[in-house]
Amino acid sequence: MIKKMLKIMFVMVLAISIGIPAAKASSTDMNSDKDPTLNTHDVEKAFSLAQDILTNYYQVTDIGTEEFAGKSFDTSLLDSELSKYVEQKIKTKQYVTKAGDAEKENYTLKFTVLSSEVTKKGVLLSISTEAAFNYVGLKVESGFGEISNMFFKDTGEGFTLTDWYMPYQYYDEFVRGVVDNSSQLFPNSISADSNFSTLADSNFSMLQEELHDNVVKNLFSTDQLAPEQESDSAEESTHETLSVSATxxxxxxxxxxxxxxxxxxxxxxxxxxxxxxxxxxxxxxxxxxxxxxxxxxxxxxxxxxxxxxxxxxxxxxxxxxxxxxxxxxxxxxxxxxxxxxxxxxxxxxxxxxxxxxxxxxxxxxxxxxxxxxxxxxxxxxxxxxxxxxxxxxxxxxxxxxxxxxxxxxxxxxxxxxxxxxxxxxxxxxxxxxxxxxxx
Missing domain, CATH: 3.90.1720 (endopeptidase fold (from Nostoc punctiforme))
Structure with a gap:
């Protein structure tokens, strides 16, 4: 198939019409004698920053065409350790887009706040990103939805993104571990009272390199047969013991x-x-x-x-x-x-x-x-x-x-x-x- 690289229409659609869920104070704040420092206005400000970060992220990782070639990811709003993690993640995602023949056109983004929480330290946001596009040369409608759990810390001079986890995304699950989708936005070391410094003291960098090597090696492999899991648990196996005549x-x-x-x-x-x-x-x-x-x-x-x-x-x-x-x-x-x-x-x-x-x-x-x-x-x-x-x-x-x-x-x-x-x-x-x- 001859692939004609068409100019991308990159349109960002903001899901503000449904409104941002009201921010809630953390239990620590509610038990304090002082009112929370932050308010709903700060949630809106954090959401605006999140949209800029997410738009930039998807531009440099997901589109991968000539229009955005050489465009870099802006790390100015990110904690330094988080920046290192995200930059390595982007490297792998860019490889998949290019080597996997997954360039996209007619690309649109829609962002929606799923939940928000105000603490004395900053603002917790859970944001849905919905992307719609066509793969270049393919007229089929495609897209995806991803959730980003993000914590913006109040530094006194503005907000800094100190943690960012995407549940059910292969990269974050492999490197940082599987988290659940409960009302607690940020399990597994993601919290309002901590930042991404835990990455500097862990083997996350090594796991990132391992994952990148796996992707390079296996992206088009046809023999990636994983071992079957054996277990006696009802949650891990289902066996039929009945044998009757059936059509x-x-x-x-x-x-x-x-x-x-x-x-x-x-x-x-x-x-x-x-x-x-x-x-x-x-x-x-x-x-x-x-x-x-x-x-x-x-x-x-x-x-x-x-x-x-x-x-x-x-x-x-x-x-x-x-x-x-x-x-x-x-x-x-x-x-x-x-x-x-x-x-x-x-x-x-x-x-x-x-x-x-x-x-x-x-x-x-x-x-x-x-x-x-x-x-x-x-x-x-x-x-x-x-x-x-x-x-x-x-x-x-x-x-x-x-x-x-x-x-x-x-x-x-x-x-x-x-x-x-x-x-x-x-x-x-x-x-x-x-x-x-x-x-």
Whole structure:
């Protein structure tokens, strides 16, 4: 495919019309005899600074075309240790954009404050960034949503960004560890009373180098097979023990794709109008990606397999409530174990390592199949589930294609027809090719 580098229309859209959530004082402030030094005006000021920082960050990492070639990241608002961390992160992200043939055009950004908190030290913000674009040469609508948790410290002379963590982003999760999405904005050393100096006294720099090397080595690797995790825990495995006569029926994969495309951003609807949709990102230490995929399977015609268990069951595939469901409904490795082992009732499939392929040869997977992503390091397990929704031509080889995927982790955190190799770039990926469902 001949790629014509078009001039980028870079438009920043600010989501101010919905309003900034009212800032709340920390418990320390509320117990103090003095009123908090900062107020809602300071939240607005911090948000304005955050937009400048985030816009600059995405310009230099995500667009990667001639218009922004040579543009540097402005570190003037960042703590010195945070600057070092972010500059190394940008180096890796720029490599992925360039080497991964992921240059973008018609790029827009929208920022929304999800939550804010005022303390005596500064302002805590959780901000959703929604990006919409086309990959250069590809007319398919693409984009993503990412969440940034940012702390702006009041220095007396202005605000300085002293911490910045992006939950469910491969880079930060690999280097800094996985954090949950609870109401505490900044676990894992991110707090109002600390800054990024902890990075200087840790092995984070070494982990950053390790991650960069992994990405360079594995970005296009077709043999990144991660070890399967063995566990006796109901939350880590799902095994079928029943064997009854069942008929394998076809899934409507186009309906799976359509539902995923229509429900990735906010307030998803039930996949079949019967099983209610609950956003699992509202639960501490939980995210919504596999629940989203389960509802997409319902939209394709899959029937639930309720084994009648109580609590979180290790068998079947069903959802009755947050406390009464199968682990396969919401767990990444659990759904894989159920689908690849199921011969009784509900959806079923086979597992293969993700690879690109010749469109006119044997197609190993289709739109409507599932793709999952591995996270190595301290997590060392399968981390993210998505739906394959489109294809794109890889490099200069005619008819050689890769997958675009769509998924959802939380409100403000999603994948919208993203190139699979640019997600969890340095780790293994697998496809669950759906064979149908048993009834």
């Amino acid at each position: 394998l029926r076809s899934l409507n994969k186009q309906n799976i794709v359509t539902w995923a495309r229509n429900n990735m951003v906010v307030n998803p609807k039930s996949g079949n109008g019967v099983v209610p949709y609950y956003d699992f990102s509202k639960i501490n230490n939980a995210w919504d990606c596999t629940n989203f995929v389960s509802h997409a399977l319902l939209a394709g015609g899959a029937v639930v397999y309720d084994t009648g268990g109580t609590g979180i069951s290790s068998t079947g595939w069903y959802y009755r409530s947050t406390s009464n469901r199968s682990s396969s409904w919401t767990g990444v490795p659990n759904l894989h174990a159920f689908l690849t082992g199921n011969r009784t009732k509900g959806p079923a499939g086979t597992s293969i390592t993700y690879r690109t392929f010749d469109w006119f040869g044997t197609r190993p997977y289709e739109a409507g199949d599932i793709m999952q992503f591995y996270l190595s390091g301290s997590y060392n397990n399968w981390r993210h589930s998505t739906i394959i929704t489109e294809f794109y031509e890889v490099g200069s080889t005619p008819n050689h294609v890769g997958a675009l995927v769509t998924g959802r982790s939380a409100a403000g955190s999603y994948n919208n027809n993203q190139k699979a190799h640019t997600i969890y770039e340095g780790d293994a990926k697998r496809v669950i090719k759906l064979s149908g469902y048993y009834n």
